[in-house]
Amino acid sequence: MLKTIVAGTVLSLALAGTALAQAPKPGGIANVVIQPEPPGLMLAMLQNGPTQMVAGNIYEGLLRYDFALKPLPGLAESWSMSEDGKTYTFKLVKNATWHDGKPFTADDVIFSVELLRQTHPRARGNLAKVASVTAPDPYTVVFSLSEPFGPFMGIFEVGSLPMIPKHIYAGTDYKTNPANNTPIGTGPYMFKEWKKGSYIRLVKNPNYHVAGKPYLDEIYWHVIPDAAARAVAFETGKVDILPGGSVENFDVPRLSKIKGACSTTKGWEFFSPHSWLWLNNRKGPTANKAFRQAVSYALDRDFARDVVWNGLGKPATGPFSSSVRYHDPKAAKYSYDPAKAKALLKEAGYKGETVRLLPLPYGETWQRWAEAAKQNLEDAGIKVELVATDVAGWNQKTSDWDYDIAFTYLYQYGDPALGVGRNYVSSQIAKGSPFNNVEGYSNPSVDEAFAKGAVAVGDDQRRPIYEAVQKTLVEDAPVAWLLELQFPTITRCKVHDLVTTGIGVNDGFRDAWIER
Amino acid sequence: MAGFVARRIAKGILVLLAIVVLNFFLIRLAPGDPALVMAGEAGAGDEVFVAQLREKFALDQPLPSQLAAYLRSIVGLDLGYSVRQQMPVATLIGERLPATLLLTGTAFLVSLSLGVLLGSLAARRAGTLADTAITGMALLFYATPLFWVSLMAIILFSVRLEWLPSFGFETVGAGYTGLARAADIVRHLVLPALTLGLFFMAVYVRMTRSSMLEVSRLDFVKTARAKGLTEGVIQRRHILRNALLPVVTLAGLQAGTLVGGAVLTETVFAWPGIGRLMYEALLQRDYNLLLGVFVVSSAMVLIFNLVTDVVYRAVDPRIEVAR
DSSP: OHHHHHHHHHHHHHHTOOTTOOOOOOOOEEEEEESSOOSOOOTTTOOOHHHHHHHTTTOOOSEEEOTTOOEEESSEEEEEEOTTSOEEEEEEOSSOBOTTSOBOOHHHHHHHHHHHHHHOHHHHHHTTTEEEEEEEETTEEEEEESSOOTTGGGSOSTTTSOOOOHHHHTTSOGGGOGGGGSOOOSSSEEEEEEETTTEEEEEEOTTOSSTTOOOOSEEEEEEOOOHHHHHHHHHTTSOSEEOTTSSOGGGHHHHHTSTTEEEEOOSOTTTOOEEEEEEOSSSSGGGSHHHHHHHHHHOOHHHIIIIISTTOSEEOOSSSOTTSTTOOGGGOOOOOOHHHHHHHHHHHTOOOOEEEEEOOOSOHHHHHHHHHHHHHHHHTTOEEEEOOOOHHHHHHHHHTTOOSEEEEEEOOTTSIIIIIGGGTOGGGOOTTOTTSOTTOOOOHHHHHHHHHHHHOOSHHHHHHHHHHHHHHHHHHOSEEEEEEOOOOEEEETTEESSOOSTTGGGGOSSSOEEOO | OHHHHHHHHHHHHHHHHHHHHHHHHHHHHSSSOHHHHHHHHHTOOOHHHHHHHHHHTTTTSOHHHHHHHHHHHHHTTOOOEETTTTEEHHHHHHHHHHHHHHHHHHHHHHHHHHHHHHHHHHHHTTTSHHHHHHHHHHHHHHHSOHHHHHHHHIIIIIIISOOSOOSSSSOTTOOOOHHHHHHHHHHHHHHHHHHHHHHHHHHHHHHHHHHHHHHHTSHHHHHHHHHTOOHHHIIIIIIIHHHHHHHHHHHHHHHHTTTTSOHHHHHHTTOOSHHHHHHHHHHHTOHHHHHHHHHHHHHHHHHHHHHHHHHHHHHOTTSOOOO
């Protein structure tokens, strides 16, 4: 009941504001868990989850995105696209200033694009088709593209394209600039203090460019390394906010039911974490398509969701998560069917070779999921050996292609050209990175489809291309898709409007307020 | 004595260098490297990104020259720079050292004093109910995993009884100063120091008890008794003092772990100390930071070994410091 009211509040405030919405009250301190401790807060150099979460309050992007991933104003107040889809014009807000008082202008945007192309791998890819960025006046920025890029309006969120102050970074060595330790942005909260191993403290930006916001006086991000201790910290009221993924999954139902606790699975639409098993397409039994299909039929996704993930998540039907544009639910093919799996194994000529299964070393839930998957596969007749690693070892093994089957999950960033294609196109087959086409799948028609889909203009042109590629991929089964993951954010109900966009907690606490 | 100490220090420095070289290669045997870990955490990373990181970490240099560079800086008493944390290693360790020393030092003092006290009590009352109670308790703490004890203590004292805070070094944002701050830190210290100290206390209890029982059967104790000394004096001056040697050996060992020995406790209680710094550096393959912690903790072990040897002499003047 409480949950629906809060969800309703968030929604109505985001839209127009109805009788349900309470008026936000300024003041108060938010105590939040951060896990693990980020290596730094300079968002242009570091894109770790925890860095994005904290730094999303300090820095801002030109745009934000609502739950349906439609653009919302950020540092840009309005925008337009030319008919040929090659010129985008942004009007910037005129009253934004950096935390040191200098005004934010179009020069900063041009500089940020330049800097991010050198330091931010995802931005580098997103900006590949940008031929020039110009500023006709201090509050207008024009992006000219060499050819149309369908998802272009989707690349301006704070974690993907954060705005960096030119007056601090221009002409310096970005990596060693001392300002990296005292980040300066335009965001609603300013960096104040970081006691390594204990907490990060942000304070309200009194000159924030949105009148009346933010509401909170301070935010404390508490570093608590043990998952059980994080749960206890929430239970005992020492922290009020557990961002998605900060407690073990089996604690989620218990903590959500505590008196005065609310939870929401919203705020992950932009990231849409999609999990699957990488199946090494190069060698061993997994090189055989029938074997890979058998793996997909052998997996009981409903069991994984209900038992391992405590009912959170959604069985994945294919390469596109359901919140990604042009997702086609009709592409689904793989249900839980051990008999069919056995038949396919026979067809593949599988002789009982042992396959190595690499779990994701991200805590208990993933370990248990690997055990469940092992049991599923063994029920279908596949011999499986679990390989234990830590995070560094997992990265090494997957980026060296030293595995047969490996758990993973990737963000999809709302558009197939941003987050999906990288796992399937052959130009992304390269050793040394754990976030490309690690399975080694190569299909010229798929390569062509993703290339075409990226430059096609408008939904009418893009949709058929992507629907066709989903069918091909589901048939070829380059990987075995598992679940669309959900990481609920748990808060005390007195915390309002924390999650108001599809970027969730990573979008900063500019709307959040605490009832007192 | 001074010559002895000087020679031991010289030897210690050689041992330290050997430890550095060994650790340098040992941690590089673990799969993965810091660049891959950071690319992995970013959830994105093309070849350019990973190559940039490798260059930043100086991982593109051949191994021998990496080692040479590290040894050069160590000899110059410089622990190097943690690229991941963007800070000098010495600063990172220095920031965490006070918290760890407070925790392990308290645990050390509590476990040693309580352990010797309870152990001698048990020895004096050997075979009685008190003895059984003390040794039973010691056995329990000796056998129970630290991690579990910590979690149970949190559930009992923080969640159920709400007496003590469950995590951190002090109440963040409370703005306490002076005595109020000290009291706040002590409240945070109680649970981690106790759970960390319990294991060693149990060891000291058992060690003191058995050693005292052994000594109490020796002839000079009979002589002391025959002289008509009071039981208290016999226990303290004749039995306990002679029984302390193995306890001192053990205390020396525990003192050696003062810096790096509280990884579990620091993790469970979110205590901002060296143990956690080391554990995280290991997971992140932050080579310089990890080596830095190793150097500091091995130096501690060497120093406390030396101190133990000197204390031996004080406790038992018959022992000549080895030449």
